[in-house]
Amino acid sequence: MRETLRMNFDRYRRPIAMSDPGxxxxxxxxxxxxxxxxxxxxxxxLIHQHVAPAYGVTLSRDQQAQSHVRDVEKILGDIVTRDGRPLSAARATNERQVGVCRHFTLLHVAMLRTQGIPARARCGFGAYFEKGKYLDHWVTEYWNEGKKCWVLFDSQIDNRQRELFRIGFDTADVPRxxxxxAGDAWSLCRCGRTDPSAFGILDMHGLWFIAGNLVRDVAALNNREMLPWDVWGAMRRQDSELDLAFFDRLAIVSLEPDAHVDELSALYCDERVSVPGTVFNAELNCLQEL
Structure with missing residues (x-):
């Protein structure tokens, strides 16, 4: 087990691909x-595209377009082009780079990895935004050396959002x-313990949505942290179109990635999971080359 953890630490200890500041x-x-x-x-x-009004900010169309930036290098370039001060200098709320939970997570992961702290982005669902709902969300998972375990950290939640969403737990150690x-959500629904309709965002809910996040989570565990609305491979819009056995396996591997290091890599070689050169941006309703 120690050797397996070391291998996974190496996978997540340095910025790579989208987390690379270049x-x-x-x-x-x-x-x-x-x-x-x-x-x-x-x-x-950063400022969250859909939480901006809580800060008194109305975003322009150009600002909203920033949420489609995928890699850290481009995010950083945009930030310092507007304001050349060190990153430690907080920008005015209406001058921050616009993104969503995935951008907060990826930038946090990149910073942690730069300091040699094993960290990875996790795609799943937050239970703390709307009562009785599990909403589409991303958080950081990092290795806490003191506790000798992986810990979930929601880097998006500041004091304003803590108040807004009435969050009572420590977002630096988010309860599971x-x-x-996503793999846990899939398993809970497959065994009948939770209703799939509770998982999703806006008017999109159900097992098919969970399956999409499961593919995104496995991709992220392979250092391909895609946009929440990027669509490729095994993702579908109908439950009836899902290969249930395939997603059952994805769930098992993603729930214990350190116990399935080789299979995690092998799954990413499967065209149903691996990110191709072109993906469908469901929000912009178009194909985009990466």
Missing amino acids: RHAALFDGLPRDTGALAETVQGL DQFVV
């Missing part, structure tokens, strides 16, 4: 060496029943 790597120099302080740094740089990774 030519902007020096911007991470001098950032605080603390998971909570790094989350506060992220919160001072408050953020349900």
Whole structure:
């Protein structure tokens, strides 16, 4: 088990692909060496597209388009183009880079990895936004050396959102029943313990939606943290079109990725999971090359 953990640490200890700051790597120099302080740094740089009104901000069309930026290098480039100060300087709320939960998570993961802290983005569902609902959401999962375990951290939730959503737990250590990774959501629904209609976002709910997030989570565990509305491979819009046995296996592997290191990599070689060169952006209703 120790060797398996070491292998997975190596997978998540350094920025790679979308989490790689690239030519902007020096911007991470001098950032605080603390998971909570790094989350506060992220919160001072980004604003959530759909929570902006809670800060008194009305986003322009150009600002809303920023939520389609996929990689950290481009996110950082946009931030410093508008404001060249160090990342530790919080931007005014109406001047922050616009994104969604996935962007907060990916930037937090990139900062942690730059400091050698194993971290990965997890796709699933938050139970703390709307009573009785599990809403589409992403959080950071990082290795807590003191506790010797992986811990969930919601880097999006600042004091304003804590008040807005009436969150009573520590978002630096999110309980597993408050953020349900996609594989757990799938398993809970498949065994009849939870209603699939409780999982989703807006008017999109059901087993098919959970399946889509399960593919996104497995991709993220392979360091391909896609947009929440990117569609490819095994994702479908009808429950009847799902290969249930295939998703059952994805759920098992994603729930214990450190116990299935080889299979996690093998699954990403399957065209139903691997991210192709072109994906369908469901929000913009178009194909996009990566």
